[in-house]
Amino acid sequence: MSRAAVPDLPSRHPIGEQxxxxxxxDDLAQRFTAGLDTVLAPVFATLDNxxxxxxxxxxxxxxxxxxxxxxxxxxxxxxxxxxRREAIVRAVELHRWRGTRRGLVxxxxxxxxxxxxxxxxxxxxWSSTAGADLPPEPPAEVLVRVWPGRGTRVDxxxxxxxxxxxxxxxxxxRVEFLPGPPADEGR
Numbered sequence: 001m002s003r004a005a006v007p008d009l010p011s012r013h014p015i016g017e018q019x020x021x022x023x024x025x026d027d028l029a030q031r032f033t034a035g036l037d038t039v040l041a042p043v044f045a046t047l048d049n050x051x052x053x054x055x056x057x058x059x060x061x062x063x064x065x066x067x068x069x070x071x072x073x074x075x076x077x078x079x080x081x082x083x084r085r086e087a088i089v090r091a092v093e094l095h096r097w098r099g100t101r102r103g104l105v106x107x108x109x110x111x112x113x114x115x116x117x118x119x120x121x122x123x124x125x126w127s128s129t130a131g132a133d134l135p136p137e138p139p140a141e142v143l144v145r146v147w148p149g150r151g152t153r154v155d156x157x158x159x160x161x162x163x164x165x166x167x168x169x170x171x172x173x174r175v176e177f178l179p180g181p182p183a184d185e186g187r
Contacts, residue, residue, distance in 0.1 A: 011037035012044055056088035064088060074111060086110060099168045104144065107166050112159065113152040117145045117182060122171030142171050147178040 015033035016023075023029040052058050056067050064084050068075035073091035075084055087110055094110070097103030101118040108116045120142040125135040144163050148154050154177055167173040 006042065006045075009038075009041045009045060011041040012048065013040075015040075056085050059085075076111075079111075083110070083113075098166060104163065104166050108144075108146065108159065108162055109149070111162055112155065113149045114154050114159065115147050115149055115181065119143045119145070122168060140172060142167060142173045143176060144173055145176045145178055145182055147180050147182070 014037050016030045016037070019029060019033065046053070053060070053063055054067070056064065059067060061081055064081075065075050065077070067073075068084075068088050068091070071088060071091040072095065073088045075087065077084075079087075090106075090110065094103060094107055097106065104118055105116045108114050122140060122142045125137070127133075127135055144167075146154055146159050156175075156177060159177075160175055163173050163175055
């Protein structure tokens with residue numbers, strides 16, 4: 001149902017009450033303005049509640065895709081509504097971490113409800129000592145290990161799609177799917 005189709009929505013600002021006193025008892029004028037009130041009541045209701053429309057935590061579900069487009073958030077109508085709301089609320093934070101381990105892990109958790117571990121640095125190396133020899137060439141591969149979260153399953157195609165979108169373009173990202181959390185490998 002659209003907001004314009006709410007039956008018997010009262011106008012908070014009836015036009016008939018704002019007419020000069022001469023028209024207060026005029027039946028035609030009051031009926032005419034009541035018709036205008038019916039048309040304008042949804043507009044006034046929307047404007048009176050505008051802050052709620054712009055807050056993804058309480059906005060109507062049909063506004064979520066629009067809000068997501070404002071902040072560059074991924075909005076998949078197949079996700080549960082609460083996940084869609086959280087993706088919009090956290091979009092700016094996730095953009096800040098895009099291309100990092102943290103951003104990739106959080107993006108996968110938020111989008112698919114899966115857990116991930118990222119190892120490797122994608123070929124970045126540095127030295128904090130001025131004039132030191134160059135560090136050895138690091139492996140240019142990033143390994144993303146993914147396993148299901150509570151009550152979720154891993155969709156390999158969606159995981160690869162998100163990893164491709166969130167990994168820096170200069171890195172090779174390999175995805176490994178695990179049945180559960182990885183065993184501690186002597187770390």
